[in-house]
Amino acid sequence: MIKYLGSKRTLVPRIVALAAAVREHAGARTVADLFTGTTRVAQALKREGFDVTANDLASYSEVLAACYIEADGGDATLRARVTEQLAVLNAVEGRDGYVTRMFCEEARYFQPFNGRRIDAIRDAIDTIGADRLERAVLLTALLLAADRVDSTTGLQMAYLKAWAPRSYRPLELRMPELIAGTGRSRREDANALAAAMEPVDLAYIDPPYNQHSYFSNYHVWETIVRHDAPPAYGVARKREDCRTTKSRFNVRAQAWEAFTGLMRTLPARHVIVSFNNEGYFAYDDITALLASTHGEVAVVPVAFRRYVGAKIGIHNPSGVKVGTVSHLTNREFLFVAGPGAAAIVEAAGPRGAASAAALAAPPGAR
Ligand SMILES: C[S@@+](CC[C@H](N)C(=O)[O-])C[C@H]1O[C@@H](n2cnc3c(N)ncnc32)[C@H](O)[C@@H]1O
Known part of the structure; x- marks a missing residue:
């Protein structure tokens, strides 16, 4: 999780x-x-x-x-379709995009080879022909996969100075439970x-319970899901709207x-x-x-x-x-x-x- x-x-x-x-x-x-x-x-x-x-x-x-x-989770058709879609997505070739530039080069949340996979898989999720719930399962699989290879302490306000050992592992999508x-x-x-x-x-x-905004602390997840390439600021390359989105x-x-x-x-x-x-x-x-x-x-x-x-x-x-x-x-x-x-x-x-x-x-x- x-x-x-x-x-x-x-x-x-x-x-x-x-x-x-x-x-x-x-x-x-x-x-x-x-x-x-x-x-x-x-x-x-x-x-x-x-x-x-x-x-x-x-x-x-x-x-x-x-x-x-x-x-x-008891819907066999959903499971079968997502299993096929995950296999297709796991085989997608990486490509440079917003995640690679913003979160791997300007910041260092992921190794660039994994950033390129995130960019390519995120594009493919929108074109693979998934319905709304299949898309949610695929996006969840991508968030979990990205979380397993990130280089943070669990907050996206900063990244580790030296790459975390797990960040060297290749990103792999798995079926969520x-x-x-x-x-x-x-x-x-x-x-x-x-x-x-x-x-x-x-x-x-x-x-x-305090001033720490979840929107800012998890801006990378928000951007991967929205797929909207917003202007970013600061060392953490946070979305511009982190400045204005407050609870x-x-x-x-x-x-x-x-x-x-x-x-x-x-x-x-x-x-x-x-x-x-x-x-x-x-x-x-x-x-x-x-x-x-x-x-x-x-x-x-x-x-x-x-x-x-x-x-x-x-x-x-x-x-x-x-x-x-x-x-x-x-x-x-x-x-x-x-x-x-x-x-x-x-x-x-x-x-x-x-x-x-x-x-x-x-x-x-x-
Ligand atoms: C303490 S966390 C909840 C953690 C959750 N119980 C769990 O186990 O993962 C607080 C959550 O409230 C959300 N949040 C903040 N302001 C909100 C609001 N006005 N309405 C709905 N959700 C809000 C944040 O995005 C964050 O996910």
Whole structure:
């Protein structure tokens, strides 16, 4: 699965256990993951048998959602056609294009021989005769293949000084692990979608929690999917529209209003909200808001780490230690809100409940 900041890889079993408990307790069947990113959580919920809608602002995320959530992995015709298309694409000769110039020569995210393959395969995906879902599966295969041979630490704000060992491997498309069943993919602002969507039984809410923009951090994926060759700036060769494409959740002065608006309009009886104490929101404010919008609230502490900055300290550009860090721990929680929230957390058992280490952490959030 693709490298992604804030991906809930390690939390997935907890979230699924909580969702299953909402199903047992309240008969939940439909779920919306409104900030789906990699779609990891949405995928796990689909596997668990929920009817899933996966939404995100990013084009790459919409493609992942169409592939993993919307497409039916049990559809033998789809699988057979994509298998043939992947074989054709894997045999395509590389050619110089935007990715090679921008991301291999002006920047160094991929080795040029792989950049040329990405350029040629991306062109061919649009001419191979794929329908919308086949195209989403092919684009997902290309993103995953590119991710396996990139030369970054997982963010596209910068690339490694020396080529990463994996970047020497030739890019190879593989069939993504499709999931049986169907769902829906959307690309909308979460607040706009919440105001217009059909009611769902449960929503999972995992917005960005600080100023770091996903659009900028993953601009290479966005450009590969859009295939639009935009003007670029800076050492990282980011798309020009990274300067103007901002989520309200990335702006301190707007994030709380966006979150309260979302929770007030969201047509979901139960919600699970991810929260990290290094973000803009305060623990007590979230608890109070969810109590006002959804009634009962229960909190599951899921991670407790010593804040890495506390160990390292704050240093000036000459390496001299200056100032003090504002907090010593990084804590993550899942808030469950809606009728019977405490009983739901209880019923989720050890997979849904807190780890011993998290429970031992001191209370308080900021
Ligand atoms: C913390 S990440 C979600 C990670 C995801 N749960 C996972 O496991 O991969 C936040 C996501 O919110 C998306 N996003 C930011 N602002 C948004 C908005 N206003 N509406 C919908 N999605 C948004 C970003 O593109 C990003 O993928």
